[in-house]
Amino acid sequence: MAMLDVTKLSISFGGLHAVDDFNLNIEKGELYGLIGPNGAGKTTVFNLLTGVYKPTEGIIRLDGKDITGKSTIEINRAGIARTFQNIRLFKDMPVLDNVKAGFHNHYKYSALTGILRLPRYREIENTMDERSMDILKVFDLDKEADLMAGNLPYGKQRKLEIARALATEPKLLLLDEPAAGMNPNETAELMETIRFVRDEFDMTILLIEHDMKLVAGICEKLTVLNFGRTLAQGVTSEVLSDPAVIAAYLGE
Amino acid sequence: MNEKQNNHEIIRRMRRKSLRNSLLNYGIVIVVFAIMQTMIATGHISSLLKGLLVPLCVYVIAALSLNLVVGISGELSLGHAGFMCIGAYTSAFFSNVVGDSMPDLPRFILAILVGAVFAGIFGILIGIPVLRLKGDYLAIVTLAFGEIIKNLLNVLYVGVDSHGLHFSTTSAMDLNMEPTGRQIVKGALGISGTPKNSTFTIGVVLIIITLIVVQNLVNSRSGRAIMSTRDNRIAAESIGIPVTKYKLLAFSVSASLAGVAGVLYAHNLATLNTKKFDYNTSILILVFVVLGGIGNMTGSMIAAVILTALPEMLRFLNNYRMLIYAIVLIVIMLFNWAPASLDFRSRMRERLWKKHGSDAEGGR
Ligand SMILES: Nc1ncnc2c1ncn2[C@@H]1O[C@H](COP(=O)(O)OP(=O)(O)OP(=O)(O)O)[C@@H](O)[C@H]1O
Numbered sequence: 001m002a003m004l005d006v007t008k009l010s011i012s013f014g015g016l017h018a019v020d021d022f023n024l025n026i027e028k029g030e031l032y033g034l035i036g037p038n039g040a041g042k043t044t045v046f047n048l049l050t051g052v053y054k055p056t057e058g059i060i061r062l063d064g065k066d067i068t069g070k071s072t073i074e075i076n077r078a079g080i081a082r083t084f085q086n087i088r089l090f091k092d093m094p095v096l097d098n099v100k101a102g103f104h105n106h107y108k109y110s111a112l113t114g115i116l117r118l119p120r121y122r123e124i125e126n127t128m129d130e131r132s133m134d135i136l137k138v139f140d141l142d143k144e145a146d147l148m149a150g151n152l153p154y155g156k157q158r159k160l161e162i163a164r165a166l167a168t169e170p171k172l173l174l175l176d177e178p179a180a181g182m183n184p185n186e187t188a189e190l191m192e193t194i195r196f197v198r199d200e201f202d203m204t205i206l207l208i209e210h211d212m213k214l215v216a217g218i219c220e221k222l223t224v225l226n227f228g229r230t231l232a233q234g235v236t237s238e239v240l241s242d243p244a245v246i247a248a249y250l251g252e
Numbered sequence: 253m254n255e256k257q258n259n260h261e262i263i264r265r266m267r268r269k270s271l272r273n274s275l276l277n278y279g280i281v282i283v284v285f286a287i288m289q290t291m292i293a294t295g296h297i298s299s300l301l302k303g304l305l306v307p308l309c310v311y312v313i314a315a316l317s318l319n320l321v322v323g324i325s326g327e328l329s330l331g332h333a334g335f336m337c338i339g340a341y342t343s344a345f346f347s348n349v350v351g352d353s354m355p356d357l358p359r360f361i362l363a364i365l366v367g368a369v370f371a372g373i374f375g376i377l378i379g380i381p382v383l384r385l386k387g388d389y390l391a392i393v394t395l396a397f398g399e400i401i402k403n404l405l406n407v408l409y410v411g412v413d414s415h416g417l418h419f420s421t422t423s424a425m426d427l428n429m430e431p432t433g434r435q436i437v438k439g440a441l442g443i444s445g446t447p448k449n450s451t452f453t454i455g456v457v458l459i460i461i462t463l464i465v466v467q468n469l470v471n472s473r474s475g476r477a478i479m480s481t482r483d484n485r486i487a488a489e490s491i492g493i494p495v496t497k498y499k500l501l502a503f504s505v506s507a508s509l510a511g512v513a514g515v516l517y518a519h520n521l522a523t524l525n526t527k528k529f530d531y532n533t534s535i536l537i538l539v540f541v542v543l544g545g546i547g548n549m550t551g552s553m554i555a556a557v558i559l560t561a562l563p564e565m566l567r568f569l570n571n572y573r574m575l576i577y578a579i580v581l582i583v584i585m586l587f588n589w590a591p592a593s594l595d596f597r598s599r600m601r602e603r604l605w606k607k608h609g610s611d612a613e614g615g616r
């Protein structure tokens with residue numbers, strides 16, 4: 001059974017078919033790429049998968065469970081976490097606390113326990129701190145744990161978003177242009193990190209990216225969107241040599 | 253030094269920093285309390301200042317509670333005087349009904365709880381419909397709430413006799429009580445005869461409790477959830493944080509603490525009416541929070557003290573009073589928010605912090 005199974009997903013804004021008859025199957029552990037020119041509907045697919053938009057048609061199944069029409073919060077709890085094309089960090093909170101916020105539904109104690117500082121508070125905070133530092137370490141952010149997230153350089157902010165998403169312990173991780181604004185060195189390093197995350201955390205990853213080197217380098221399969229419609233789908237090397245794809249997207 | 257210890261070191265440093273920030277506030281309150289007590293004991297205090305001590309505590313608590321909504325949760329409330337009013341009226345009513353059938357201290361402690369609970373309930377009732385909306389509706393609704401509460405209480409008559417409670421919104425006559433019945437809430441005249449239980453010491457204890465609640469909440473799982481919804485609502489939802497729940501938590505805790513301020517206020521006066529609980533007071537509390545620095549608890553306390561005491565201290569200036577007051581407002585604002593002074597404060601904090609931390613970090 002596929003980890004993510006999307007059938008006939010569609011949404012339109014006014015008259016614009018932003019995503020039209022979109023189908024997608026991602027197996028557990030796969031590293032899958034979603035590409036296409038600007039305005040093709042890639043981010044809209046992410047917004048549909050995470051419940052930010054409700055589809056006008058179609059079904060989304062995660063690990064066999066129908067999650068169509070559920071709220072963003074419910075969908076995260078069901079196991080989908082994401083990053084944003086326009087970085088959305090908790091800017092006025094320390095780097096560490098951004099990740100700890102991600103653990104919200106995994107390490108719990110009540111507000112009253114927190115106010116009264118009962119022993120459970122210390123115990124759980126300790127665990128959260130440990131685990132958060134472990135994740136930050138993966139992204140080489142552990143030395144900056146006490147900085148305000150908004151003060152991190154751009155590339156590190158993108159990494160922190162991935163770290164925060166991972167803290168929600170998802171089954172499926174959605175990355176929206178993780179390498180945007182990074183220089184080639186940073187991008188190469190990020191590719192390594194994404195691969196590491198997939199292997200180490202046993203993660204299934206769907207990523208949107210414009211950087212073809214990154215896409216060709218790490219994605220096993222691709223879907224190409226153009227004007228909301230699927231242009232090509234399949235194994236990366238085959239898709240990238242498809243004349244229709246080259247014409248519509250890579251050629252320009 | 254191996255990796256694991258390194259991790260611990262940075263976390264220890266963060267914890268020390270947040271502990272120090274919290275302790276600083278308790279320290280300031282206790283030091284000011286000790287100074288005032290010494291001045292009282294040695295007779296070096298004017299009767300004017302002495303009379304101001306409890307109101308100062310009232311406004312400090314109110315400012316701290318509003319800062320929880322404005323600074324931590326990122327919402328705007330223009331009706332905090334309304335929650336103070338609920339706390340004041342319900343607790344004064346309670347104390348009057350119970351009367352001498354209970355010793356002072358336990359009755360006052362219960363009265364504080366009554367005020368806190370009722371104000372908190374009103375916070376939840378207002379918060380549930382409003383905080384679900386995306387946008388700044390809270391400001392408008394709380395503004396309306398404050399005025400409505402005030403006007404409702406102005407026409408409320410409540411009495412008690414052997415049959416229990418009697419309510420009316422027209423006049424005392426319509427209560428239809430037995431001749432032995434006692435009228436407690438008298439419309440625009442409010443509630444009189446409330447025991448004067450509020451003291452400076454109790455006020456300071458309540459400030460400390462308020463600080464504990466606010467600071468411990470902020471530095472907890474719930475506090476992170478509240479601040480994450482403030483910083484980025486969409487991102488908070490994307491990591492599974494129930495945004496409305498945490499906005500509601502912050503708002504109702506804040507309302508409840510404002511209620512406590514109201515209890516302290518009510519038990520400091522022989523006669524309680526709604527005059528003080530209008531939007532001017534709500535705005536004044538907001539001014540404390542903004543001038544003291546949004547999200548800055550120390551600043552809220554200092555601003556509340558200076559701006560409450562000042563107009564009273566300047567009474568002898570008559571007509572020039574408000575002019576001086578306005579100038580002080582501007583000076584505080586310039587001082588508090590100027591980039592140079594922000595920079596200075598963060599450098600000072602850094603210095604203090606390094607000095608204390610250096611022993612522990614010596615081996616680095
Ligand atoms: N909320 C919305 N209301 C109206 N139109 C929208 C909305 N969201 C997206 N669109 C439109 O849908 C289309 C697809 O947008 P989307 O953001 O998904 O593109 P994208 O593939 O992510 O592009 P890019 O590479 O530039 O990020 C665009 O034409 C966009 O203007």
Ligand SMILES: [Mg+2]
Pocket residue numbers: 042043044085
């Ligand atoms: Mg996009």
